[in-house]
Amino acid sequence: MADLKLLSKLSEAFGVPGNEEEISGIMEAEFKKAGLKTERDRIGNVIAYGAGAKKSPLMLGAHMDEIGLMVKFISDKGFIRFIKIGGIDNRILPNQRIVIRTKKGGVPGVIGCKPPHLQKEEETKSAIECKHLFIDVGAKDAKEAAALGIEIGDPIGFAMPLTVLNKNLITGKALDNRIGCYILLQLAKTLKHKNIIFVGTVQEEVSTFGKGAAIGAYNLSPVAFIAIDTTIAADHPETSEDESAIALGKGPAIGLVEAGGHGNMADKALAASVLSLCKKHKIPHQLEVIDGGATDATTVYNVRGGIPSIAISVPARYIHSNVSVCKLSDIEKTQELMEKIAAAGIR
Ligand SMILES: [Zn+2]
Structure with a gap:
């Protein structure tokens, strides 16, 4: 077992x-x-x-x-740009829950992007490039993001609980x-x-x-x-x-x-x-x-x-x-x- x-x-x-x-x-x-x-x-x-x-x-x-991500840049409005660490398909990134590992501890966040309503037709046909994705940790500006402990170079991991599928498979x-x-x-x-x-x-x-x-x-x-x-x-x-x-x-x-x-x-x-x-x-x-x-x-x-x-x-x-x-x-x-x-x- x-x-x-x-x-x-x-x-x-x-x-x-x-x-x-x-x-x-x-x-x-x-x-x-x-x-x-x-x-x-x-x-x-x-x-x-x-x-x-x-x-x-x-x-x-x-x-x-x-596989994971890393903080590259924190905008004046408190949003975070990131790079990918390891082989990651851009298509798996939008709207995922993540956690940023700072010196003060883990900070939860989500990867945001433009919703379908606002996307131009050509934008819907291909994966959103990593450079157009960003992380939202709920900070209203760079000062609040800094207060959470977020710094350039902090590693970012995905947040997903392990689940059993049909008794004998697992997903996570x-x-x-x-x-x-x-x-x-x-x-x-x-x-x-x-x-x-x-x-x-x-x-x-x-x-x-x-x-x-x-x-x-x-x-x-x-x-x-x-x-x-x-x-x-x-x-x-x-x-x-x-x-x-x-x-x-x-x-x-x-x-x-x-x-x-x-x-x-x-x-x-x-x-x-x-x-x-x-x-x-x-x-x-x-x-x-x-x-x-x-x-x-x-x-x-x-x-x-x-x-x-x-x-x-x-x-x-x-x-x-x-x-x-x-x-x-x-x-x-x-x-x-x-x-x-x-x-x-x-x-
Ligand atoms: Zn492996």
């Missing part, structure tokens, strides 16, 4: 790239609760060691950061990659006696370069790395199977090639071992060769002399939005596969 309370806590936590303090605090507390020792490196990765951790470990990583913000964080925490409990280091990484969404993961892998020098992430499920009416055949309910996606070959090409021996374990234990799984999108595995493979890496992902519909949808059975099957990998002692 999935722990929905923990899933909600992880999904709803703030963690825009470079500002992961809230989500990393939750991860650290959960690792400790599970009996692991933790440390944070300078960039902000949360590194957890169980009793079995020693030299040359397997590194399991899940990025903790989420930041499922990419709080689902991976959730699985990592479950694995920390069951695999802490193994020679594994569990890492909540930072700054994966900034580009296709998982900055935190690369730094973590350099310092930890693991024998292999597995990124636990989410990927694009396309099983809905507006996508055809030849665009992406990854679907909910068919188990974890084994990432063979990321970002159309610009991202990670999975280590062949590692991929073969993972696939033979899926077969042996009859774990449903999907092969993933994807045009766009990469994971921490892409950067970690380039670290030191080359660390064999692969990504194993939970499918998510409407990824990089506030209403991503994942299936609980895919989360469970991904966890099961990771446990089989650890038991087999993959190198």
